[in-house]
Amino acid sequence: MEILSGRRSVDAEFGEGNSIVDWVKSKIKKKDxxxxxxxxxxxxxxVSVREEMMLLFRVALLCTSPNPADRPSMRDVVSMLQEAKPKRKLSGGGGGRAGDNIVCGADSDGGCDIPLAQKATEK
Known part of the structure; x- marks a missing residue:
């Protein structure tokens, strides 16, 4: 959830005694x-990155279930993460070199290229 939201697990923004899990669960109850x-x-x-993030978000929700018996095993988590692996192509034919961009698809509004080098060094 920290990676998907860009927030720390405990933050004053979540309120006294609340964690990122509590914050996320309160947010998903609201429209949008x-x-x-x-x-x-x-x-x-x-759009395509968001779809992948949603798949990971669903895994995160399963992993943070209040009842430990409802949480998936690590084997199941690995399997779910492998199924969510991006199927996008890299532009430039570089196979993931620094400076290549991830192309997000024709249905996007054009502002969708994500510089890999930038993402790897941010934060």
Whole structure:
């Protein structure tokens, strides 16, 4: 949830005694609350990246279930993460070199390229 939201697990913004899990659960109860959760700096404004983030978000929700018996095993988590692996192509034919951009798809509004080098060094 920290990676997807760009926020720390405990923050004054969440309120006294609340964690990122409490904050996320309160946000998803509201219409369009997911827009406040996903970090736009991590590519949430791009349709295909947002879809991938949503898959990871669902895994995160399962992993933070209040009842430990409802949480997936690590084997299941790894399997879910492998299924959520991006299927996007890299532009420039560089195979992921610094400076290459992730192309997010034709249905985007054009402001969707994410510089890999920038994302790797931010924060």
């Amino acid at each position: 609350g997911i827009n406040d959760i996903l970090d736009k700096n991590a590519g949430a404004s791009c």
